[in-house]
Amino acid sequence: xxxxxxxxxxxxxxxxxxxxxxxxxxxxxxxxxxxxxxxxxxxxxxxxxxxxxxxxxxxxxxxxxxxxxxxxxxxxxxxxxxxxxxxxxxxxxxxxxxxxxxxxxxxxxxxxxxxxxxxxxxxxxxxxxxxxxxxxxxxxxxxxxxxxxxxxxxxxxxxxxxxxxxxxxxxxxx
Numbered sequence: 001x002x003x004x005x006x007x008x009x010x011x012x013x014x015x016x017x018x019x020x021x022x023x024x025x026x027x028x029x030x031x032x033x034x035x036x037x038x039x040x041x042x043x044x045x046x047x048x049x050x051x052x053x054x055x056x057x058x059x060x061x062x063x064x065x066x067x068x069x070x071x072x073x074x075x076x077x078x079x080x081x082x083x084x085x086x087x088x089x090x091x092x093x094x095x096x097x098x099x100x101x102x103x104x105x106x107x108x109x110x111x112x113x114x115x116x117x118x119x120x121x122x123x124x125x126x127x128x129x130x131x132x133x134x135x136x137x138x139x140x141x142x143x144x145x146x147x148x149x150x151x152x153x154x155x156x157x158x159x160x161x162x163x164x165x166x167x168x169x170x171x172x173x174x
Contacts, residue, residue: 009068013052016064017044023067034059080174081121087114087173088140093166106163111148119143123172137164 010016020030021041031038036056043049052060080086088111095106122139141164149162 009064013050013057013060014044014047016060017041019064020060020067021045033063076174077124080117081124082117084120084174085115085117086120086123087112088143089169089171089173090140090167091169092164094144095163095165106165108166108168110169111144113144113148115143115147119146137167140164140170 010019017030020033021027024030024033027038027041027045031041034041034056040049044052090112091108091110093106094109094111119139119142123136123143126135126139141162144164145162
């Protein structure tokens with residue numbers, strides 16, 4: 001989603017804190033969310049503290065990116081789920097269940113595949129409903145089975161299941 005943003009998200013700790021205070025309408029809510037004292041948040045906002053410790057910096061960055069440009073993010077998701085689809089780039093161990101006589105040996109594959117909009121919509125819906133990583137991997141495996149292994153029904157019609165394990169790298173792009 002970050003490539004769809006029209007402006008970069010705030011980088012410095014002070015700017016990130018000010019953004020969150022504005023979004024959550026107060027330092028108390030930000031302090032509770034980040035699990036720090038309200039006074040600490042106020043110090044970041046005033047510029048008295050500039051460098052957060054690594055765990056706080058990670059939480060701060062994650063919370064800002066989660067809230068940054070929600071309308072742009074929603075438009076990008078809508079476009080991917082209806083017309084554009086998404087691109088999955090992965091390096092993982094993949095195997096499949098197939099009839100006897102075919103080679104169904106698991107092996108590491110590096111794939112970059114454009115997924116159609118219906119799979120993008122399924123992934124976004126599952127993510128919004130709080131699906132586990134395992135469920136999201138199942139949906140991605142179904143998409144790879146359909147698009148990559150079966151090529152939209154043109155080959156490997158008897159393929160039953162694709163196993164998607166030992167993920168070394170997984171990235172989605174709009």
